[in-house]
Amino acid sequence: MALSEFRYNKRRKHYAYIFGKKGQLYKNILLTSKPKRKKKKKNGNYKVYKNVALYKHPNPNKNTKQYVIDAVVKDTKNSFSKTKLNWQFHKYDKRKIKRIKKGKWE
Numbered sequence: 001m002a003l004s005e006f007r008y009n010k011r012r013k014h015y016a017y018i019f020g021k022k023g024q025l026y027k028n029i030l031l032t033s034k035p036k037r038k039k040k041k042k043n044g045n046y047k048v049y050k051n052v053a054l055y056k057h058p059n060p061n062k063n064t065k066q067y068v069i070d071a072v073v074k075d076t077k078n079s080f081s082k083t084k085l086n087w088q089f090h091k092y093d094k095r096k097i098k099r100i101k102k103g104k105w106e
Contacts, residue, residue: 006058006087011079014069017058017089018080019101025074029100031058032067052096052105058087068097070105 002019003026009016012030020027035053038046051067058066089097099105 006085007083008081008085009073009075009079010081011075012073015085016073016080017068017097022074024076026077026080027072027074027101028080029071029097030069030073032069033064035065035067037069052100054090054096055092056090058089058093059085060087068100070100072101072103 003021005018007016007018008014009028009030014030014032016028016030018026018028032051035051037049037051039049040046049070052070054066054068056066057064096105
């Protein structure tokens with residue numbers, strides 16, 4: 001069975017959806033509550049990236065707006081918390097996640 005679970009990523013300080021394993025590294029997608037993120041460039045300026053909005057929060061007990069950072073990140077097993085969260089994506093969000101996993105999100 002394929003790996004598909006939610007855990008807290010201690011290294012990146014975000015909740016993460018873990019979906020694959022390659023050697024010692026786990027592939028994951030980070031969840032965030034902010035619609036945009038900034039990345040500093042060499043010349044001191046910032047580049048602004050838009051995060052992908054989700055239809056519904058993966059946590060069934062929350063109704064706040066949630067976003068996904070549209071990049072696959074690889075981290076080691078000790079980067080994640082021990083507790084596995086009982087979350088799941090809404091059926092409208094699964095296509096977005098599938099496209100991010102394959103690297104076809106624009």
